[in-house]
Amino acid sequence: MKKEFRAHPLMIISLVKPFLFILVFPVLKGVIQYLIKGRVTGVLTLELIAFAAITSLAALRCVSFRLICKEKSVIIKTGVLLKFTSVISISKLSSVQAVQNPLDAVFGAVTYRVNTEAGRRGRSDFEFKLSKKDSAEVSKRLYGEKNPTAVRFSVIKVAVMAATTSSAVTGMIVGVPVINKAGNLLGLALDEMLINEINSVSGEIESYFPPVVNTVTLIFLLAYAVSFVYSLVKYINFKLFLEPDKLEVRSGFFVRSRTSFKKDSVNDVIIDQTPLMRIFGRYAMKVSVGGYGTSKSETAVIVPSGRRGEIKRQFSIYFPFLAPDGHLLHADRDARTKNRFLYFPNLYFIITAISAVTLSLIFPDFSRLILFLTAVAGCVIMYYAYLCIFEFRFGKLRLGKNIYAHSVKGFSTCELYCPSERVGEIKLIRNIPDRRNKTCKAVIIVRSESADRIKVRHLNYSEVRREIADCYGIEV
Amino acid sequence: MKENLLPRRTVILWQIRLGVTGIVLIAVLAALCFLTRWLLLAAALLAAALAVLIFWYVPALFKSYEILFPKGAIVIKRGVFIKTTHIMPFSRMVYAQSFASPLAKRMGLSALTLKAARSRILVPELNAADVDYFINYLAEEGGE
Numbered sequence: 350m351k352k353e354f355r356a357h358p359l360m361i362i363s364l365v366k367p368f369l370f371i372l373v374f375p376v377l378k379g380v381i382q383y384l385i386k387g388r389v390t391g392v393l394t395l396e397l398i399a400f401a402a403i404t405s406l407a408a409l410r411c412v413s414f415r416l417i418c419k420e421k422s423v424i425i426k427t428g429v430l431l432k433f434t435s436v437i438s439i440s441k442l443s444s445v446q447a448v449q450n451p452l453d454a455v456f457g458a459v460t461y462r463v464n465t466e467a468g469r470r471g472r473s474d475f476e477f478k479l480s481k482k483d484s485a486e487v488s489k490r491l492y493g494e495k496n497p498t499a500v501r502f503s504v505i506k507v508a509v510m511a512a513t514t515s516s517a518v519t520g521m522i523v524g525v526p527v528i529n530k531a532g533n534l535l536g537l538a539l540d541e542m543l544i545n546e547i548n549s550v551s552g553e554i555e556s557y558f559p560p561v562v563n564t565v566t567l568i569f570l571l572a573y574a575v576s577f578v579y580s581l582v583k584y585i586n587f588k589l590f591l592e593p594d595k596l597e598v599r600s601g602f603f604v605r606s607r608t609s610f611k612k613d614s615v616n617d618v619i620i621d622q623t624p625l626m627r628i629f630g631r632y633a634m635k636v637s638v639g640g641y642g643t644s645k646s647e648t649a650v651i652v653p654s655g656r657r658g659e660i661k662r663q664f665s666i667y668f669p670f671l672a673p674d675g676h677l678l679h680a681d682r683d684a685r686t687k688n689r690f691l692y693f694p695n696l697y698f699i700i701t702a703i704s705a706v707t708l709s710l711i712f713p714d715f716s717r718l719i720l721f722l723t724a725v726a727g728c729v730i731m732y733y734a735y736l737c738i739f740e741f742r743f744g745k746l747r748l749g750k751n752i753y754a755h756s757v758k759g760f761s762t763c764e765l766y767c768p769s770e771r772v773g774e775i776k777l778i779r780n781i782p783d784r785r786n787k788t789c790k791a792v793i794i795v796r797s798e799s800a801d802r803i804k805v806r807h808l809n810y811s812e813v814r815r816e817i818a819d820c821y822g823i824e825v
Numbered sequence: 826m827k828e829n830l831l832p833r834r835t836v837i838l839w840q841i842r843l844g845v846t847g848i849v850l851i852a853v854l855a856a857l858c859f860l861t862r863w864l865l866l867a868a869a870l871l872a873a874a875l876a877v878l879i880f881w882y883v884p885a886l887f888k889s890y891e892i893l894f895p896k897g898a899i900v901i902k903r904g905v906f907i908k909t910t911h912i913m914p915f916s917r918m919v920y921a922q923s924f925a926s927p928l929a930k931r932m933g934l935s936a937l938t939l940k941a942a943r944s945r946i947l948v949p950e951l952n953a954a955d956v957d958y959f960i961n962y963l964a965e966e967g968g969e
Contacts, residue, residue, distance in 0.1 A: 419964055421964075422963065422964045424960075424964060428924070430926070430927055431924055431925070431926055432924060432925050432930065433922055433923070433924045434922065434923045434924070434960060435920055435921070435922040435923075436920060436921050436922075436960050436963045436964050437919070437920035438919075438920070438963065441918075441919045441920060465919045465920055465940075466919050466941075466942035467919035467920060467940035467941055467942055467945070474920075796942070
């Protein structure tokens, strides 16, 4: 039975939002000036006309919006002058997401996002505002209503995940635009004030290293703290609702998010361990769903933090159909292969040592800074060497009805599970030493927007070819 | 699905669109000719190019279009200088989107975009009734 839904009036605000800084704020500023000084400038009149026109257009777009839920499909109608009608089969939906920010909460609205694999990366296919009641009704019509089992995770677990997945780079990406925008809005040079404060604090710290090292360290620590708070606020109240064929993830404190997807929409499951998680002996389980979310990746966290046994147990409960099969392929566990794994760490170590000595001889005044940078690079290379040893000992690949790969991705260890039909590409790379040793690197690329990939090194080439032929019927 | 050809009105729509855009550009160039007389020459060249595009290229492009619906797929062949063939199996299609500008709507035409993961096919303006039939077919069958 078909049912039609209309947009919540708050959608007008979200449509006008892109013009906030160039139109809405200047108009408000002008109105305040008029109230104080009693006159309106020509520019303000023009801006008022533009503001009225854009707001009217947004109102018309809001009124013309229709969401029609049918038994097997969803129809979305948008547009005032250019009329768009989109038909999406429910079986082709990747996920739907209902996000409620504090303003939405006040007016009883939610931002509803419909995601498919056809959308552009980092953007939802369709985003609109619905009333809270309508959003619950739409979700019920799309995915049915069963009694879900709720799994709650403690704040400590979420905090561990936030602490172990946060990074200074993320903190900078999140923090810098906020500081800039807040500074512009308040008419203050907030960034300069912050830098001056950091400089004065770092100047008071006495250490062997030059003051610039203290300043940079402080900036990184501050950025890490911002990233931690951001992750914590994003994932706090984390709850998982399980149904036989559906998963729903709820999280957020100020902005509450609710993401639903069918288990068969899952492209792959990743169990990863970041360097900090490795210290605490924790893992996180994530799923990659095509077209999910507006963040840079399309990964939804399923279990924020847990010990290996706990995570494996939960994996077998949530995704029993992804249990790996096929023959186990791994690199030879001998000294020669171990040396091949350690080739690049050794090379990087030698290059770093030579560069450090050369730079110290050329710039003797900067020897303390060079020592600091060499120590940092040395630590990174040692950790990389450790990961290479990990890859040598635990790296493996299974090609069967389901694909399983265990390897290293960046500075994290990673286990990937996915059905064989979800694999977009298998790349076999052979350089000169590989050809001499009859080995190859196998790269598994999953068919998804962010294209999760994992590389397993130094596998026996003929074994990999045989497994690909058995699994896909393709002779390489 | 039946085999489909573009209606004659589509080429008129394309010519009107191109003509209006071109005339606006020529008018802007002509209005700015007080800056330099060379802009008049540019406007004249643009007018000539526009005439070629409207009266030769657009009809040729229109004639080159071939839309086929073999079993379970859509095939679109097009191109004047470079011939392109798009093939999309319906099983890979994620959703379909129709859109119509006010002018196209007035002429009873509507264009269609078929979206698959990481690709899309644009079917140019067809009869609005055909597009509605296609959209309804997808809505009822759910793309199965």
